[in-house]
Amino acid sequence: MTSKKISSRLQLRKKPQQERSIQRLDAIMEAAVDLIAMHGVADLKMTDIAARAGVPIGSLYQFFPEKAAIIRAFHDRHTAIVQERAELAFPDVKSTDQAIEMLSKLFDEFYQLYRADRTYLPVWMAGMTDRDFQELNLAHLERLTDIIYGALKHLVADNHQSAFRLRVHMVLYLSGALARFAMVRDEVSAQEYLAEWKSMGARTLFEFND
The missing domain is CATH 1.10.10.60 (Homeodomain-like)
Structure with a gap:
């Protein structure tokens, strides 16, 4: 389409x-x-x-x-906020440890933002079976990947750039899925899952075998 x-x-x-x-x-x-x-x-x-x-x-x-079209309006609100905050999240990253810390904070911020928004989860779920919204979500994921990759690629050797962008893309996708999973659980259980993911997900971005 x-x-x-x-x-x-x-x-x-x-x-x-x-x-x-x-x-x-x-x-x-x-x-x-x-x-x-x-x-x-x-x-x-x-x-x-x-x-x-x-x-x-x-x-x-x-x-x-x-x-x-109303659902699209909410979708655009959500994605605009996420992209704007991601663009401001990495002003001057000097090391992978600093990048991991910033990614963890950004993930927490997005999770709290989603959980407080009464429309986020219903709107996202409504778009799961709609091809137009699937394309919009993919476009948002690509844009978010470009933002994060652009901010952090200087931390990765040239020969790993392609794999690094792929990892950013996958980690962002899985982070969104886990955040939505956590939103339907009680907060104590949600935080346990989120803590494990932050420990696993961000670090895998920078682990390459030279």
């Missing part, structure tokens, strides 16, 4: 310019947050969102062509 088809199906129909339109869009998004938190994505209905937001259904469709 082409990116053009993805954008036409999922993108915001219009960007609000006037204060009234901005407030209306904010109300729509807040209503969607509440409904997703209460009922999940599968039972989310455009009519329910409009009613809870106190806007005419026509106004809702002015912004979003279908429910999937």
Whole structure:
């Protein structure tokens, strides 16, 4: 499926310019947050969102062509925050130990961010079976990989660069999967899994046999 088809199906129909339109869009998004938190994505209905937001259904469709576009809006919020924070996480890395410490802190930050967000897990799960969202998630993973790899590649010998980028990609993917696994467990158990992963995952990035 082409990116053009993805954008036409999922993108915001219009960007609000006037204060009234901005407030209306904010109300729509807040209503969607509440409904997703209460009922999940599968039972989310455009009519329910409009009613809870106190806007005419026509106004809702002015912004979003279908429910999937609202889910895309949440997806974009999540990925933008993650990418922005990752870009700021490694200002001046001098050693692999420092990199591992920074990666561990970043992982903790992302986990707490996800756990506090009432829409993150339902939105991610909704996208699991949607091809458009699968492509969006893959694009996000590639971008995040580029950010982390770009910040840390100077710590790795030239002959290991290809393998290092591959490892960054895999560790990021597995970190996301583990964070989502931890989110559905009690916090004590979650922290045990997270601690083990931080000990294992980050260190494997830099262990090469020369």
